[in-house]
Amino acid sequence: MATPLRTGRPLEQALPAAPGASQEEIRRQNLGAVLRYVHVHGPTSRAELTARLGLNRSTIGALAADLAAAGLVTEEAEAPTAARRAGRPSLVVSPRSARVYTHALSIEVDRLRAARIGLGGRILDLREVGRPSGMPVLDAVGPLAGLVREMAGAAPEDALLVGGGVAVADTTRDDAGRIRIGLTEEHLGAALRAELGPGPGFVTGDLADIAGLAEHIRGVAAGVNDLVYLHGDLGVSAGIITGGRLVTGHRGHSGKVGHMVVNPDGLRCGCGSRGCWETEVGETALLRHAGRPAGDRAAVLEVLRAAAGGEPAAAGAVRQVADWLGFGVANLVNVVNPDLVVFGGSLREVYAAGAGLVRRRLDTMALPASREHVQLRAAALGRNAALIGAAELAFDQLLADPLNAGVAG
Amino acid sequence: MATPLRTGRPLEQALPAAPGASQEEIRRQNLGAVLRYVHVHGPTSRAELTARLGLNRSTIGALAADLAAAGLVTEEAEAPTAARRAGRPSLVVSPRSARVYTHALSIEVDRLRAARIGLGGRILDLREVGRPSGMPVLDAVGPLAGLVREMAGAAPEDALLVGGGVAVADTTRDDAGRIRIGLTEEHLGAALRAELGPGPGFVTGDLADIAGLAEHIRGVAAGVNDLVYLHGDLGVSAGIITGGRLVTGHRGHSGKVGHMVVNPDGLRCGCGSRGCWETEVGETALLRHAGRPAGDRAAVLEVLRAAAGGEPAAAGAVRQVADWLGFGVANLVNVVNPDLVVFGGSLREVYAAGAGLVRRRLDTMALPASREHVQLRAAALGRNAALIGAAELAFDQLLADPLNAGVAG
Numbered sequence: 001m002a003t004p005l006r007t008g009r010p011l012e013q014a015l016p017a018a019p020g021a022s023q024e025e026i027r028r029q030n031l032g033a034v035l036r037y038v039h040v041h042g043p044t045s046r047a048e049l050t051a052r053l054g055l056n057r058s059t060i061g062a063l064a065a066d067l068a069a070a071g072l073v074t075e076e077a078e079a080p081t082a083a084r085r086a087g088r089p090s091l092v093v094s095p096r097s098a099r100v101y102t103h104a105l106s107i108e109v110d111r112l113r114a115a116r117i118g119l120g121g122r123i124l125d126l127r128e129v130g131r132p133s134g135m136p137v138l139d140a141v142g143p144l145a146g147l148v149r150e151m152a153g154a155a156p157e158d159a160l161l162v163g164g165g166v167a168v169a170d171t172t173r174d175d176a177g178r179i180r181i182g183l184t185e186e187h188l189g190a191a192l193r194a195e196l197g198p199g200p201g202f203v204t205g206d207l208a209d210i211a212g213l214a215e216h217i218r219g220v221a222a223g224v225n226d227l228v229y230l231h232g233d234l235g236v237s238a239g240i241i242t243g244g245r246l247v248t249g250h251r252g253h254s255g256k257v258g259h260m261v262v263n264p265d266g267l268r269c270g271c272g273s274r275g276c277w278e279t280e281v282g283e284t285a286l287l288r289h290a291g292r293p294a295g296d297r298a299a300v301l302e303v304l305r306a307a308a309g310g311e312p313a314a315a316g317a318v319r320q321v322a323d324w325l326g327f328g329v330a331n332l333v334n335v336v337n338p339d340l341v342v343f344g345g346s347l348r349e350v351y352a353a354g355a356g357l358v359r360r361r362l363d364t365m366a367l368p369a370s371r372e373h374v375q376l377r378a379a380a381l382g383r384n385a386a387l388i389g390a391a392e393l394a395f396d397q398l399l400a401d402p403l404n405a406g407v408a409g
Numbered sequence: 410m411a412t413p414l415r416t417g418r419p420l421e422q423a424l425p426a427a428p429g430a431s432q433e434e435i436r437r438q439n440l441g442a443v444l445r446y447v448h449v450h451g452p453t454s455r456a457e458l459t460a461r462l463g464l465n466r467s468t469i470g471a472l473a474a475d476l477a478a479a480g481l482v483t484e485e486a487e488a489p490t491a492a493r494r495a496g497r498p499s500l501v502v503s504p505r506s507a508r509v510y511t512h513a514l515s516i517e518v519d520r521l522r523a524a525r526i527g528l529g530g531r532i533l534d535l536r537e538v539g540r541p542s543g544m545p546v547l548d549a550v551g552p553l554a555g556l557v558r559e560m561a562g563a564a565p566e567d568a569l570l571v572g573g574g575v576a577v578a579d580t581t582r583d584d585a586g587r588i589r590i591g592l593t594e595e596h597l598g599a600a601l602r603a604e605l606g607p608g609p610g611f612v613t614g615d616l617a618d619i620a621g622l623a624e625h626i627r628g629v630a631a632g633v634n635d636l637v638y639l640h641g642d643l644g645v646s647a648g649i650i651t652g653g654r655l656v657t658g659h660r661g662h663s664g665k666v667g668h669m670v671v672n673p674d675g676l677r678c679g680c681g682s683r684g685c686w687e688t689e690v691g692e693t694a695l696l697r698h699a700g701r702p703a704g705d706r707a708a709v710l711e712v713l714r715a716a717a718g719g720e721p722a723a724a725g726a727v728r729q730v731a732d733w734l735g736f737g738v739a740n741l742v743n744v745v746n747p748d749l750v751v752f753g754g755s756l757r758e759v760y761a762a763g764a765g766l767v768r769r770r771l772d773t774m775a776l777p778a779s780r781e782h783v784q785l786r787a788a789a790l791g792r793n794a795a796l797i798g799a800a801e802l803a804f805d806q807l808l809a810d811p812l813n814a815g816v817a818g
Contacts, residue, residue: 242658337659370665
């Protein structure tokens with residue numbers, strides 16, 4: 001990948017200073033800390049920034065003024081409240097969401113999506129096209145670049161593009177309709193840049209990692225530092241965050257949890273192994289258990305609807321998948337000891353339909369010390385999690401160095 | 410635990426500065442960076458420290474002088490070499506290993522160990538007693554405190570105790586000889602302190618985590634930032650390090666990899682589940698496959714010797730365990746994407762005896778992208794890994810703030 005996804009760092013913490021950090025570096029960190037705070041938490045008074053970031057009032061004032069002068073935030077007087085009628089009102093610092101933005105892209109199993117996402121995580125524009133079966137990742141560059149050009153044409157003239165991010169699903173279908181994995185293209189970032197010409201580059205990463213990051217920053221896992229985000233589509237992948245940091249692995253391939261073998265006597269998997277978790281919990285498994293032909297996401301939702309309506313085969317399929325879902329979750333809980341497991345993608349609906357069974361299996365298999373404290377939750381950001389997360393990657397350079405980064409490309 | 414094990418941080422990096430880091434904090438970080446460097450790498454010239462830490466020559470000189478004045482390092486002129494005959498020789502900064510030390514303890518399945526370990530990781534004194542079957546963790550406090558008092562009595566009068574660390578195996582036998590897990594006692598640090606009186610406290614942690622940390626800092630995984638350390642005794646636990654940081658999990662229970670279920674039709678495990686990985690690869694499994702009664706570590710080594718000598722039942726047992734070992738490693742490689750898997754404890758010998766089979770199973774099960782780059786290695790620090798790692802925990806406070814920490818207790 002052109003600019004590989006870096007291991008994340010805790011959000012409310014400045015970058016580590018090098019041993020010989022200069023005053024200039026410290027100022028850059030502090031600017032980043034203020035901008036990151038309002039990016040994540042939204043409009044915040046100078047008084048609150050002072051309290052949250054451990055800097056003094058005059059420093060916060062100077063930093064906010066610098067960020068405002070750079071066109072990254074606005075400052076406005078706080079509306080007076082009953083509690084704050086006396087004294088000077090504190091200025092409120094707000095991210096300029098409509099002006100400062102990124103291009104966020106996702107290459108999903110069955111579609112290509114592109115969004116303009118503003119500072120603060122606001123979706124300003126969102127477009128998508130289908131992704132035909134068998135379309136290689138690099139062939140998505142043309143259509144995605146087309147969506148990006150359309151959005152750029154519709155953007156206000158004074159808007160400031162500060163970066164790009166792409167989330168790539170690691171599962172796809174080949175042109176015979178079979179599931180393939182690990183087709184993520186290393187040269188994707190470079191290809192997008194070549195297609196789109198000058199401007200900020202694209203940071204690329206695994207879709208489950210990126211969607212997990214989005215849930216961690218703005219979703220159901222906000223404030224949670226040890227979590228496993230499970231993304232279901234044709235297969236199952238995870239974004240694992242421990243100690244507030246994304247686990248990317250040695251080469252960015254961590255979280256291929258769909259290929260944990262859970263059933264040595266199970267079915268042959270697309271990866272060449274047998275009894276992988278996703279052969280029991282992927283979309284294909286649900287359709288198979290329900291006695292239906294392989295199909296798309298609509299077919300999966302139809303099984304879930306039928307199960308809710310009491311159709312025995314569909315209800316049985318949901319029970320079976322939920323039980324295996326709990327099985328793999330138990331393994332991950334024993335290995336990672338998260339305090340939260342989040343179900344996203346098509347696993348969101350499967351979890352919603354079979355939550356009790358997932359929990360029951362978890363409770364029979366995971367160690368008491370780990371299972372007692374772990375919570376299970378459906379994802380909050382829905383189908384936009386990957387785009388929102390891709391925007392977070394894209395904002396990272398700006399947040400690390402607000403006055404010098406991003407815009408140069 | 411009194412002072413729970415913190416998530417580690419990359420070794421060659423100063424602590425992150427708070428947004429408003431003062432000059433005093435920066436100086437403290439720089440002192441820590443110099444002391445940590447010589448602690449990990451041994452005697453180092455000022456010239457090399459200047460190059461490695463990115464500080465200028467005069468700053469390094471001042472920091473080293475301060476550390477020497479505090480009695481933490483010595484400075485001596487470098488012996489002249491052919492390459493360095495001209496010019497002033499650079500002073501060499503060395504950790505005062507014989508003077509500055511920690512108390513490192515381990516509560517293992519069958520024994521209790523205590524060491525005095527000096528700055529730089531040198532073992533100055535090492536004592537052990539047996540741990541009877543069924544001895545609860547808290548009952549180990551008395552005998553361990555006895556060993557500590559003996560060592561303290563034998564230490565030089567001017568020696569400086571800066572901290573204590575304890576590694577606790579999460580597996581033990583109850584008094585009926587059955588395997589029990591998760592008996593790690595939360596109040597261990599407090600109990601040791603109560604028994605030993607005033608002085609630095611004890612940081613406690615899981616034995617596999619701590620042994621893995623030791624291999625990462627001074628063993629076969631030095632310089633490797635994404636690794637899984639597997640520790641075998643009655644069961645199997647892991648120390649997982651990603652991006653240079655130890656994964657501790659939400660409550661410090663990560664790495665219970667012995668309780669990943671790999672064989673749903675397998676044997677009932679001591680944890681209450683069925684087919685856990687350690688039912689196939691723990692010491693008991695090897696003895697069972699070899700047709701021998703349950704036994705201790707000596708019995709395990711005897712099976713490995715018999716296998717090496719060609720005894721069919723023993724050789725078959727090693728093959729079976731090695732195959733299941735590769736099975737679980739494949740799952741972990743898919744989940745974590747490490748660049749190194751280290752086999753320690755009794756898995757060290759099992760791996761040595763069946764390395765080819767472990768690799769073969771890994772290669773049939775793990776995804777190509779992850780398996781192609783992962784190396785498998787036997788642990789380097791042997792039975793002392795847990796003690797060496799416990800000392801690292803104990804030195805942490807000193808290394809974070811060399812002139813003010815540790816000695817106050």
